[in-house]
Amino acid sequence: MTQGRLYDVLVVGGGVNGAGIARDAAGRGFTVLLCEKDDLAAHTSSSSTKLIHGGLRYLEYGEFKLVRKALQEREVLLRAAPHIMWPLRFVMPHMPNLRPAWMIRAGLFLYDHLARRELLPGSHGIDMRRHPAGAPLVDSIRRGFVYSDGWVDDARLVVLNALDAQERGATIKTRTRLVNAVRAGGEWHATLADTGGATINVRACSIANAAGPWVGELLKGSLGSTRTRRSVRLVKGSHIVTRRLFEHDHAYIFQNPDKRIIFAIPYEHDYTLIGTTDIEYGGDASKVESSADEIRYLCDSINRYFKQHIAPQDVRWTYSGVRPLLEDETAENASAVTRDYLLELDAPENEAPLLSVFGGKITTFRKLAEEAVDKLAEALGSDARTWTEGEPLPGGDIADANFERFLARFGQQYPWLPAPLALRYARAYGTRAGRLVGAARSLADLGEEFAPGLHEAELRYLRDHEWAMRAEDVLWRRSKLGLHIDPASLADVSRRIDRWLASAAASPPSPPSPRTVA
Incomplete structure (x- = not known):
């Protein structure tokens, strides 16, 4: 059986990490094939809270390295695609019974100074009785804080990375799954199949397993008996969309008694996006849905703060995604699981390398991709240099x-x-x-x-x-x-x-x- 064309890198997974890896590798001159079993961004990467952010709440878990890395990437991304990403101001009402003001001020000081800021203004305190953001909130909330992060159209971010990869020579195959891949003669011999059942055989010098929630399943199944000590913890995050709940252009970040953070964000002009939940998930990651309990939880979370209450019948749309978080046995609950990533390279002597992506968050996808291709390049004996920092995405070359x-x-x-x-x-x-x-x-x-x-x-x-x-x-x-x-x-x-x-x-x-x- 013929094995078809030889590629330098076969990327499995068309989410933000896979598309980012394909783009970076193609830009370094590697021949790249990306296969995705569904549509680009069909799952986790289109189901985020749509934020480019450092993750303010991660400071509470001591994730200073992750937050700093994300904050550095925040402005890199805002410059790369100002049409689909833009600055957003967040209002945090102060609830003395949840977190003291000094703790919030200290966290915001760190958030402002862990990385250099050029596009985004810093944080400050506000009087809710005078600020427009205070008007929709219950009268008992009298003070709060404002800080900066960014907004992103997550699904379009994935598409633009794939588009740039293609224009730099990559082949992008959607609705095409990896059936199996085996090492042979210093290469990977892989079989792909489209939705109609037609198969294609290809060879690859390396594979990047960026399958998100399916990364472990791929290692145990289609990629055979490859060795790994890592795993991902699947956590479901659900969001609801309601009518517009406020008229100003700021977003809210609310603290819940269970220490969860809930966002309320202006969305699509006429709506408000509310989320997210964090629930351990053990089902099929391709068939995830918001439960009635999650919808009620998000409504109740909003009703603690807004004068005008919402109920499940006010929800216009819901969406859910499964986040493949790097397994962390020390985390007591899903909210505390690290959002950092780990790249594992399996490169036995004289055999084709396999790189697997565990964890990650949308804000750090470009850095993850850069580090992933660095590892693959070294394994393939290439000294191709990094290039994506400062390079706009398609349509983002706005003066x-x-x-x-x-x-x-x-x-x-x-x-x-x-x-x-x-x-x-x-x-x-x-x-x-x-x-x-x-x-x-x-x-x-x-x-x-x-x-x-x-x-x-x-x-x-x-x-x-x-x-x-x-x-x-x-x-x-x-x-x-x-x-x-x-x-x-x-x-x-x-x-x-x-x-x-x-x-x-x-x-x-x-x-x-x-x-x-x-």
Whole structure:
């Protein structure tokens, strides 16, 4: 049986870590194949709280090294993709019965100074009776603190990393799973299979196992009897989305009596995102859902603080993800488990190396990828240098990272685009939004409108350049348009999109656009 093309690196897993590794490796000149059994960011990497942050609460567990690393990465990422990432101010109401003010001030001082800040302002105390953030809260809350972190469109972050990897020579195969891989003659011989059952055989000089919740399962199954002493602890995090609960642009971080932290974040203009829970999970990571108890817990957490209460029937949408945290036997509960990562290299003499990723958080994905490719490069005898720090992601090459100025120019270039649509295009695609619009001179030129603001031109772009193959890819990962569609018509809209994508798949997509500044 022929083993097919030889790649330097076979990356298994299309979440943020896998896409980041593929991008970094391709940029160093390695030949790369990434396979993902579902869609890009289909699981954990699209189910986060959407934050680029150091993790203020991790200071309480003594995770100073992790927090410093995350804080350093925070500004690197904000500069790399200012269209999908931007600064966000957080308000922490003070609850004297939970944590004393001196402890909060000390934690925020460390948070401000553990890493250099250029884009983000520091923290300070506020009088809730005078600050706009105090208006929605119960009257007993009189003081609080404000600090900075960042927001990210997590699913688009994954797609942009995969897109950059492809434009640097990587091959990206979604809905393609690793069936098995065996070491032979100093290489890996691997068999992949798509959803239709068709198989492809490839060879690889190395494998990066970035399968997230399935990292251990892969080691024990498809990768055979490889040796590891590490494991991951699966923790489910659930979020709810409700109507907009406040009018200002700050987010909230609330302390719960059980020491959990809950965020309430402005979301998609008309909504509030609330989360997350931390629950040990032992089920199928691909079929995780928010439970009734979790939804009630999040509602109750919000109701301790807001004057206007919410109930489960007020929840517009929920989503859950399974975080593959590095196993920590000293942690008494899921909240205390470290969010740091570990990279394990299995490289027996004269055999092809295998690198496995355990743990991690979205903020440190770029650094994780850099360290992973450093290890692989050394094992492969390459001295290829690091390059991703300071390099923008596709669409992120916005002058001075000034999104507002870019948006104004984009609106002037396409004055016929309604302002909300122009904003969404600019946010989602950055300097590449013009490629989507193309030669269109009116809304009619963008083609059929499948849902408010979703035109055929965008579907074509997502199919041709961003691996969108199903309605859920478009409505819930490449965008959050599903949230804005009337629930009564959502199923019909999804069917129409699925039919269009299926029929469009019969015609060859246009080739990837070169990396240029719009």
